[in-house]
Amino acid sequence: DAPGHRDFIKNMITGTSQADCAILIIASGTGEFEAGISKDGQTREHALLAYTLGVKQLIVACNKMDTAEWKQARFEEIQKETSTFIKKVGYNPKTVAFVPISGFNGDNMIEGESLDARAKAWYKGWKKLGSDGKEVSGKTL
Template sequence: WSEDRFNEIIKETSTFIKKVGYNPKAVAFVPISGWHGDNMLEESANMTWYKGWTKETKGGVVKGKTLLDAIDAIEPP
């Protein structure tokens, strides 16, 4: 549950997202463990350093903590 590794992944992924024409600020980055269910449906106690995600949308700034929150925040085309 490394915060440093999570930040490294965000940095690398953001670079790729920019290259393909998307705004990384419009993406919710969520550290999850599918194996343990961490941050999938409920906030995980295993990542106390994680305070949640923020992303920009047409309607303003949206915040959440879990993958479910991020999925619910996807705007339809």
């Protein structure tokens, strides 16, 4: 876990250098996502550090979807923009699972049944390519 404050980057580097997989938590709130992926944003910096330190498996958790009213358009916007920048870092977006969650409410973190009703209308789960090139799927983190 690496909080978004710059004072914690040293701790983030120490933990990440020993990881096999990283969960990149993205704030889905209006303005928060945009700040995180901006040129000097923490989200961008964490993704770059994770890749540089050898973490090849990445999961993107779109957090605070409750503040975005579980809108499909917002999730897809975040997925598209995040895919573009993680590709530049070195990740293959086709191998990355994108999962909408609400940490505050515990939605879609462990059980798919906990997903907000507004999201159940459009979110059917994630799909990605596994290390063997075959498609794998799931619903939650």
